[in-house]
Amino acid sequence: MRKCKFNVGATAAAAAGVLAAAALLSAGTVSAQDKTYTMKISLPTLNDPSYVFAKNYAAALEKDSAGRIKPEIYPSSQLGSIPRQIEGTQFGAIQCAIIPPEFFVGIDERFELMAAPGLVDNIEHGERLAADPAVKKLMLGLGANKGLHGVALFMNAPSSVIAKSPIRHLADFKGKKIRVLASPFQMQAIARLGATPVAMTLGDVVPAIQQGTVDGAVGGIVVWTPMHFQDAAKYVTETGQPAVFVIAEVSKSWYDSLPADLRKVVDDDATSQAAGIGPIAIDIVNKARKGWTDTGGELISLPADEQAQMMQTFSNAVAEVAKAKPLLNDAYKVVSDAAQRTK
Numbered sequence: 001m002r003k004c005k006f007n008v009g010a011t012a013a014a015a016a017g018v019l020a021a022a023a024l025l026s027a028g029t030v031s032a033q034d035k036t037y038t039m040k041i042s043l044p045t046l047n048d049p050s051y052v053f054a055k056n057y058a059a060a061l062e063k064d065s066a067g068r069i070k071p072e073i074y075p076s077s078q079l080g081s082i083p084r085q086i087e088g089t090q091f092g093a094i095q096c097a098i099i100p101p102e103f104f105v106g107i108d109e110r111f112e113l114m115a116a117p118g119l120v121d122n123i124e125h126g127e128r129l130a131a132d133p134a135v136k137k138l139m140l141g142l143g144a145n146k147g148l149h150g151v152a153l154f155m156n157a158p159s160s161v162i163a164k165s166p167i168r169h170l171a172d173f174k175g176k177k178i179r180v181l182a183s184p185f186q187m188q189a190i191a192r193l194g195a196t197p198v199a200m201t202l203g204d205v206v207p208a209i210q211q212g213t214v215d216g217a218v219g220g221i222v223v224w225t226p227m228h229f230q231d232a233a234k235y236v237t238e239t240g241q242p243a244v245f246v247i248a249e250v251s252k253s254w255y256d257s258l259p260a261d262l263r264k265v266v267d268d269d270a271t272s273q274a275a276g277i278g279p280i281a282i283d284i285v286n287k288a289r290k291g292w293t294d295t296g297g298e299l300i301s302l303p304a305d306e307q308a309q310m311m312q313t314f315s316n317a318v319a320e321v322a323k324a325k326p327l328l329n330d331a332y333k334v335v336s337d338a339a340q341r342t343k
Contacts, residue, residue, distance in 0.1 A: 042097050176215040
């Protein structure tokens with residue numbers, strides 16, 4: 001029988017090579033697990049429900065990722081104007097932007113749907129609408145082909161109208177110039193009340209009211225009180241319209257670079273924090289209302305029948321605007337049907 005001869009040195013070298021390769025693979029696995037990801041969270045506001053969401057979301061991400069995601073919060077537009085924040089998120093320089101969806105309208109006009117007047121009656125209704133599966137699927141998926149991954153949608157606050165002279169009845173809107181966002185939904189709705197809509201950025205509202213460029217402005221009490229708008233006008237009519245929603249968009253390129261377990265953390269934590277923001281938003285709004293009256297401002301409610309008439313007028317105006325564009329109309333039907341379903 002022929003005897004086989006083993007090269008002991010070669011065998012030992014091969015074994016050592018296998019062990020070294022295994023060690024490298026193990027080290028690579030540990031390295032991947034230990035890698036950290038910075039997440040810059042940008043938003044235009046401070047000390048409002050959006051800011052509370054940002055803080056709670058950041059804390060949950062840090063905890064649930066075991067420190068592998070390192071959130072950094074930049075409120076008050078520290079990372080640039082709202083358009084710059086959106087662009088930064090699309091291209092990955094910013095990892096998360098928490099902004100009202102209508103500001104994303106340049107990416108897809110359907111983003112402005114949630115800013116349509118007449119959709120919801122109050123914050124509780126708004127939170128139910130934002131949590132509706134059909135609405136979430138629509139709104140969070142809009143920017144997927146433009147570098148965005150939607151993770152959360154929630155109601156921030158109801159709107160009101162601040163004015164130099166009191167607006168106590170629908171008839172008081174007639175002939176007034178009212179600041180709105182540059183949205184066909186809002187412009188047409190205000191026009192139906194006999195007022196002239198004037199598109200204007202928030203930063204221009206105080207001087208515009210003081211100088212008489214506009215008679216009033218649509219916005220939120222969570223803005224009027226902390227930003228001292230009572231220096232320009234003392235009367236706030238609480239129409240509740242339109243509701244101010246906020247969407248949290250994550251940079252898709254950054255999101256896709258995460259391991260699967262961290263992508264799940266990013267999605268799940270956003271969902272859970274959005275679900276819990278309702279009571280916080282109500283508390284912030286109530287404190288802002290008290291702050292307004294404590295400093296000499298007046299809060300006004302329309303008579304119940306006129307409020308109902310206004311809601312119907314707004315709903316009709318928005319439906320008419322939507323019908324002019326088939327894609328927008330289909331999406332509006334999803335949202336408006338959900339609004340009725342969640343009343």
